[in-house]
Amino acid sequence: MRKPNLVGAVAPSSPNLAxxxxxxxxxxxSPVVVELGPGTGALSSGIAQRLPVGGRQVAIEVDSGMVEYLRAELPWLEVIQGDASRLGDLLADAGIDKVDAVVSGLPWSIFPAKLQQDILDQVxxxxxxxxxxxxFAYVHALGMTGARQFRRRLDLSFDEVLTSHTVWRNIPPARIYVCRRPRRI
Structure with a gap:
């Protein structure tokens, strides 16, 4: 792993998780869907399969090498290089005001508390x-301080937070959080 402070996955997400x-x-x-931290595009493909004709799929990726990879391997994906903590500005520059869904593959448990909150505020x-x-969160990491802090931040940031069953057909197994109705600051 070349950049352990940016990449939190040991393997690409499985088609089941996607x-x-x-x-x-x-x-x-014509929904607008934003993906945060697309990595190699494993979740991107799952989103694209569900997105109707006329929808817009935008990926936000901070790492320039991953941006180049995604643009070469997934030419249909609109990739914006930037930090998710500046999501509103990045989307405004792309002519997007509001989005219908945000799908995140970010490694929340390794982020400092302030960065977690900044990104959630932007979302x-x-x-x-x-x-x-x-x-999502990896099951083995749910007890880590960063993962527990993140789960509390979700509850403080959204009126509704649902936790899925464990997706065992992913390496490592994961749980999905679905959040609705952000609490406006």
């Missing part, structure tokens, strides 16, 4: 009414 994460993507209309600010934010 499919369950993408369940928040609207299947009608809450860009979600359209009725929109959803989904992310």
């Amino acid at each position: 499919r369950e994460m993408a369940a928040v993507v609207p299947t009608a209309g 809450g600010a860009v979600l359209a009414p009725g929109g959803a934010f989904t992310t």
